[in-house]
Amino acid sequence: MTTPEPQPSSPPPSEPVFKDRVYRSPAGISGGVLVLALALWLGIDALVAGEGNTRWKALAALVFLVPLVAAYTVRPAVFANEDRMRVRNPFRVVVLPWAQVASFRSAYTNEVFSEGGGKYQLWSVPVSLRGRKKAARREDRRAAGGAGGGGGGARRGMFGGMGQPQLGSRTDGAGPAAVAADGPVRAQGDKTMDELRDLWEARKDAASSRGEVTVRWAYEIVVPVVAGAVALAVLFGVG
Template identity: 80%
Template sequence: MTTPEPQSPSPQPSAPVSKDRVYRSPAGIAGGVLVLALALWLGIDALVAGEGNTRWKALAALVFLVPLVAAYTVRPAVFANEDRLRVRNPFRVIVLPWAEVESFRSAYSNEVFAEDGAKYQLWSIPVSLRGRKKAARQEDRRAAGDTGRRRGGLFGGPGQLGSAAAVTDGPVRAQGDKTMDELRELWEARKDAAGSKGDVTVRWAYEIVVPVLAGAVALAVLLGVG
């Protein structure tokens, strides 16, 4: 008589990991790519055609400038999911579980405040005063248009009122302010969740800091010796 072998428990499906919402600055990336292309073109030309210390100066300048420009233009990003906010700034990466976020603030820059009082700037979500003025003008025009439609409805029939209501769908906002609204909504929804607890971590981006410092020192020495 054979004894049936014990059945191993079937693996439990892992909880789905929510995808990050990624916020970056298209204008910053485009500008950074152009500056990097120009720097590489000039630097490579100096490396090929330069003589004496010119080649070494060009190499040191590239080691200094390329990561520095990339750090301020291409690198910055904000990643948000249901558990935490990850801020990738030029020289640091900050991870804030939603439970550790105290508030978001927007003035001349967009910032997130942690519960311990620390402030972190959101480099990839710039404040555009021009965008805010443009949004304000659009909102004024829309409000004036809605008022005109409502007056038309008063004298021209109920259909005009329905049309005006359909057009009104919230105030016009600048893109950066819309992004901050999304982050606030996600924070409000998830700050008390069990998976949103933890410690704030800050990591220096040594892959950026080290070459920038090395390039700066080398360039200073080369310029000093002529």
């Protein structure tokens, strides 16, 4: 009697890999693209039509300005996943595992604090006082509409039929209470900070969220900026 050969056991399913959530400033990116386009247009025009040292000054100015403008407008971003957040600021890249994050603060700028006492500004999540005021006005209007019974459902039409639902009413029978359950109206930057805080609270005690804070200088930005600044200083000094 032959015994059946043992079948190889299937490997355990691997844990799902979560993509990074990316937080950037659309206004900063659009403004940066416009400034970069203008700088390139003027610089290339000076390179083509300039004479003498003008061409060298234009080239040095491009080497200095293009990475500098890109660093403050297009480059900043915050990447967050289940284990850590990566803050890409104009001249540095900071990686903070969730276990190393101590707190977040939103005042005139949005900042994250590490357990070691480090403070890092989130350049890609700017604070908009105007956006906060607009959100507060919208929240006041929504609260006033809910208190005044604005979600009273549908209105009767001219001939006794049912007209269109009033603003703020729900067609699924949930009523105004369900609308209020969506939470208060918040500015976009504050919403982003709320999401980062929620992710931190949920993952700060996870084993995969441990590690050390790392800070790396963005030499791809620093080197050309310094080189362009030195070249401009030399050219203007020579005349």
